[in-house]
Amino acid sequence: MKRKDFVLAVEGLTVSFDGFKAVNDLSFYVEEEEIRVIIGPNGAGKTTVLDLICGKTKSTHGSIKFRGKELTKMTEHAIVNEGIGRKFQNPSIYEDLTVFENLEISFPRGHSVFGALVFKRDAEVIAAVEEVAETIFLADSLDKTAGLLSHGQKQWLEIGMLLIQKPDLLMLDEPVAGMSVAERKQTAQLLNRITKNRSVIVIEHDMQFVEDIAHRVTVLHQGKMLSEGSMQKVKSDPKVVEVYLGH
Amino acid sequence: MSTNDIRAYMPKGDLISLLILAVLILVVFPLSMDIFRLNLVGKYLTYAFVAIGLVLCWGYGGILSLGQGVFFGLGGYCMAMFLKLEASSPEATKIQSTPGIPDFMDWNQITELPWFWEPFYSFPFTILAVLIVPTIFAYIIGAAMFKRRVGGVYFAIITQAVASILTVLIIGQQGYTGGVNGITDLRTLLGWDIRTDSAKFILYFVNAGLLIGCLLIAQYIRKSKLGRLLVAMREREDRVRFSGYDVSDFKIFVFCIGAMFSAIGGAMFTLQVGFMSPSFVGIVPSIEMVIFCAVGGRLSIFGAVYGALLVNWSKTTFSESFPELWLFAMGALFIGVVMAFPSGLAGLYKQHIGPRIRNTLATIRRDYLASRANAKSQSFATD
Numbered sequence: 001m002k003r004k005d006f007v008l009a010v011e012g013l014t015v016s017f018d019g020f021k022a023v024n025d026l027s028f029y030v031e032e033e034e035i036r037v038i039i040g041p042n043g044a045g046k047t048t049v050l051d052l053i054c055g056k057t058k059s060t061h062g063s064i065k066f067r068g069k070e071l072t073k074m075t076e077h078a079i080v081n082e083g084i085g086r087k088f089q090n091p092s093i094y095e096d097l098t099v100f101e102n103l104e105i106s107f108p109r110g111h112s113v114f115g116a117l118v119f120k121r122d123a124e125v126i127a128a129v130e131e132v133a134e135t136i137f138l139a140d141s142l143d144k145t146a147g148l149l150s151h152g153q154k155q156w157l158e159i160g161m162l163l164i165q166k167p168d169l170l171m172l173d174e175p176v177a178g179m180s181v182a183e184r185k186q187t188a189q190l191l192n193r194i195t196k197n198r199s200v201i202v203i204e205h206d207m208q209f210v211e212d213i214a215h216r217v218t219v220l221h222q223g224k225m226l227s228e229g230s231m232q233k234v235k236s237d238p239k240v241v242e243v244y245l246g247h
Numbered sequence: 248m249s250t251n252d253i254r255a256y257m258p259k260g261d262l263i264s265l266l267i268l269a270v271l272i273l274v275v276f277p278l279s280m281d282i283f284r285l286n287l288v289g290k291y292l293t294y295a296f297v298a299i300g301l302v303l304c305w306g307y308g309g310i311l312s313l314g315q316g317v318f319f320g321l322g323g324y325c326m327a328m329f330l331k332l333e334a335s336s337p338e339a340t341k342i343q344s345t346p347g348i349p350d351f352m353d354w355n356q357i358t359e360l361p362w363f364w365e366p367f368y369s370f371p372f373t374i375l376a377v378l379i380v381p382t383i384f385a386y387i388i389g390a391a392m393f394k395r396r397v398g399g400v401y402f403a404i405i406t407q408a409v410a411s412i413l414t415v416l417i418i419g420q421q422g423y424t425g426g427v428n429g430i431t432d433l434r435t436l437l438g439w440d441i442r443t444d445s446a447k448f449i450l451y452f453v454n455a456g457l458l459i460g461c462l463l464i465a466q467y468i469r470k471s472k473l474g475r476l477l478v479a480m481r482e483r484e485d486r487v488r489f490s491g492y493d494v495s496d497f498k499i500f501v502f503c504i505g506a507m508f509s510a511i512g513g514a515m516f517t518l519q520v521g522f523m524s525p526s527f528v529g530i531v532p533s534i535e536m537v538i539f540c541a542v543g544g545r546l547s548i549f550g551a552v553y554g555a556l557l558v559n560w561s562k563t564t565f566s567e568s569f570p571e572l573w574l575f576a577m578g579a580l581f582i583g584v585v586m587a588f589p590s591g592l593a594g595l596y597k598q599h600i601g602p603r604i605r606n607t608l609a610t611i612r613r614d615y616l617a618s619r620a621n622a623k624s625q626s627f628a629t630d
Contacts, residue, residue, distance in 0.1 A: 086489050088489075097478060105487070165490065
């Protein structure tokens with residue numbers, strides 16, 4: 001196999017919750033500017049894999065290397081500062097703050113206690129917030145309280161909060177779940193635009209959406225890799241059809 | 248700082264609230280009350296320091312501490328130790344078997360001043376200790392809890408346990424702490440008799456000045472990005488963490504600030520009331536402090552001051568007439584506020600009184616403009 005520069009190298013990753021192996025000896029590699037989609041039936045361990053990469057859950061065995069740096073022993077905020085952004089399954093935004101403030105908090109400056117005390121809302125911050133707001137279709141809602149946004153807009157806002165961090169690896173957990181058809185289309189466009197110059201890992205159930213965006217697909221089943229490759233290859237894999245697509 | 252910056256940190260509404268409060272404390276109270284009442288208000292205001300700290304910790308950061316009495320007490324005890332040493336000069340204590348040490352130590356057969364009392368001969372050290380000892384203590388509790396991600400109810404219970412432990416410790420170590428009576432019979436501060444009316448009058452203003460200083464610090468924190476982060480943490484701790492922040496650092500910081508404010512209040516309490524005892528450290532006073540904050544409105548630093556004033560004032564009046572009913576009234580008040588007015592006095596003002604005042608002002612202005620326009624048109628007509 002030819003060595004390419006991997007952004008993310010997951011090797012022999014295992015996590016066990018009281019003996020139950022939610023992720024079992026999993027290995028996969030993500031390349032520069034790749035959009036990788038992880039699919040699989042419920043309970044396959046998809047979200048757990050993202051939790052492990054971003055440090056929310058600690059692994060039992062195995063290694064996760066991001067640009068050659070071991071992540072398994074790092075704290076969550078340190079992993080974020082390495083350049084990994086994570087979107088949660090349910091829109092996870094600050095409902096009492098305005099859209100502007102939501103984005104501003106995610107801006108990568110003033111992340112220490114003292115930094116936050118002396119943080120100034122200068123032209124650079126305002127420009128960055130406005131640029132991202134434009135991208136996520138929320139330029140007109142900057143002063144709106146985030147709690148008042150629609151479900152789809154909240155999802156976009158959270159994606160925007162990741163974008164402003166300028167991560168090298170973006171992880172999205174079901175970004176179009178609960179969205180209307182029109183919103184799905186817009187989101188697919190949005191993802192295609194924002195994945196320039198970065199790698200993305202997406203968990204998604206919507207097969208049409210997966211076909212639209214995926215470069216490669218990893219299928220998980222009971223914590224193990226079932227199949228990996230292009231959407232075409234995965235779709236025709238009899239094992240995948242049996243456990244997942246056949247239903 | 249440019250005027251724009253100042254406006255961002257002190258919007259018009261907050262500035263008006265601050266001015267009204269300052270006029271009330273600095274002008275209205277001193278002019279309308281005798282020194283006995285004014286000293287009482289001064290005592291109430293020492294609790295306002297704690298309540299402001301709780302607004303930041305609990306209202307903003309969502310960290311409910313049921314042990315703020317610990318920090319209030321530590322601040323108060325540091326000040327009391329200094330005053331006690333000054334009151335225990337060898338001349339003043341020559342009837343004791345060991346002259347020159349505090350009287351309660353003599354009663355407990357202690358013949359030498361304990362080592363940790365020694366530095367409290369120095370006034371600068373005492374001021375530093377008031378500010379730093381409780382803050383370090385808060386740092387230790389905060390770091391131990393928040394780094395391990397202990398939060399919510401568990402944290403509240405642990406702070407309560409700390410309050411309880413410290414009370415037991417103070418009462419048990421009678422010889423070193425004055426026990427259940429506390430440290431009493433304090434007389435002078437650097438030779439200045441704090442028991443006189445004029446001293447009480449001056450201390451009232453020192454206290455008020457410090458309170459306004461703390462309000463300004465709290466206002467700055469609340470309006471900085473740190474203030475918005477606290478709200479964000481309260482709502483979505485994980486999201487803040489995955490935006491690249493070490494959440495525990497921020498929690499420790501705000502807990503320490505709350506502790507430091509409480510300690511200043513405690514030290515001013517000792518100076519104005521003239522003694523310090525474990526009855527201001529334990530669980531009940533700590534919970535009362537949370538009630539001051541809740542009644543005032545846990546999201547309003549100005550409301551917290553009114554909450555402390557109002558609850559303490561009603562405590563004094565109520566417990567004079569029905570001492571046995573006071574605790575029940577307090578409990579009912581807390582439940583009532585939480586159920587019916589979760590944003591306390593500040594919320595009531597914001598929802599009902601504020602808009603009404605604005606409406607009235609707008610009507611007056613409209614009438615005035617209309618009458619002026621009328622007058623003008625009439626003067627045109629007579630021309």
